[in-house]
Amino acid sequence: MPPVSPTELTQVSRNCSFGGWQMVYRHASAVLNCEMNVGVYLPPQAETQPCPVLYWLSGLTCTEQNFITKAGAQSYAAQHGLIVVAPDTSPRGCNLPGEDDNWDFGSGAGFYLNATQQPWAQHYHMYDYVVDELPGAIAANFPIKPGYQSISGHSMGGFGAVMIALKNPGRYKSVSAFSPILTPAQVQWGQNAFSKYLGNDSDLWDAYDPMYLIKAALERLPILIDQGEADSFLETQLQPHVFAQVCETLQHPLMLRMQPNYDHSYYFIASFMGDHLAHHAQALAG
């Protein structure tokens, strides 16, 4: 059997939504060495013209389903004419020892990096998947406006969005995040993932650490962050104030909006999704 190209998408589901289509596809990822699900929202505008693309990276435990069913993004994507691409959060079904044992590591917790440690290095290359392979598959299948893409995400995916934008100057027109993990080398979620995926030498973690990357940033792309003040992970895992301090020192533009009463859930995300999609639509216009 000839190898299947990652650009060959198989339709899993198709639902009309706000005049466009919420699709879920499955494809054979070469860099992840497994099959992956990805949600793609095609706004009504995509029927007649090329559209910019927003990549959404989900958080720990999520599949492609959480965002597409709970975030309410389709309404705003239809309004602004944005294609929204929401991949799964890790390789799955790879039969790696312990891959399903923990909710904050392995399946559902790929952390958007390229693992170097065994056995994860055989599959866990979510960085390459999100930055290169998936955009290639999207470009091959949908009417995208080349060069017009942005990135956002939640929690682990907010970390992914900020980290990927910082590592790839010029590639994204805008970046935003909800409740991102901003100091991964200093918190349990990040330390656990980085040590197992990248090894115990913490110097090697810098390549994926927003606290390091912000200092090396080659462009001053403004970062929009919404963070709930009632988020139970705020101080232990997320630490936006620590990141904000560095941004201030570096004069890197950061719009950190602390939102009273909001928690870590999709109720929070949905409440400010309109603001984020407007932010991206403005950057992607023209």
Next chain:
Amino acid sequence: MPPVSPTELTQVSRNCSFGGWQMVYRHASAVLNCEMNVGVYLPPQAETQPCPVLYWLSGLTCTEQNFITKAGAQSYAAQHGLIVVAPDTSPRGCNLPGEDDNWDFGSGAGFYLNATQQPWAQHYHMYDYVVDELPGAIAANFPIKPGYQSISGHSMGGFGAVMIALKNPGRYKSVSAFSPILTPAQVQWGQNAFSKYLGNDSDLWDAYDPMYLIKAALERLPILIDQGEADSFLETQLQPHVFAQVCETLQHPLMLRMQPNYDHSYYFIASFMGDHLAHHAQALAG
């Protein structure tokens, strides 16, 4: 232990949403003879003033969760200042023989009627629950604007909303439905439920049949219905055209909007939730 009043609500969860609060409560229903979960969205306006209430009745297989996580109603409820109450769809955990055996009967499928047949008659009185007991609990706990309530729902719950509005003239300011079951006595879902809950004498089904109730309607409350044309249940279980024909003959005001490409899912519901909440808000104003 003294009996617990149905008006005593225990908080299950609480999430800030669009400036208000999406709550889930649990309470001891006397008419259902079991504990029930109910979602209550409190808009920001409820902190300072009485608000009208919209009751939402969900469809087969749903709990109180489907609507509150997937419909995107909170955005519009916050905009219009509506309290939105979304109960579970049946008694649960009653240890009745076969209660969990079928997705279209028993648990998750209470059909918003008062069962007369054993063993269901001991618990399955969703009609009394939705029409009387639940509104009493809501009135006892939240700043409602007395007399200002409306009702809506999806599929089995759309049937429930239309049926309950028709049976209770003057009680609801407006009624709407997504993909409702409108001819229950003529389709498998309805025949199965009515025969088991109400017995085989189909004359007894008229009391809950919109096709009968519309003829006996004492008020001409306009009915707003959205129906997806790509809904796989359209002809077999829902039959809005049959109901529309009767409404036309009777000159009962019906706004039946057939929506091309839309299916039976919450993607469809979310797409037109804004229209429905605007419809109810207008009727509930003043």
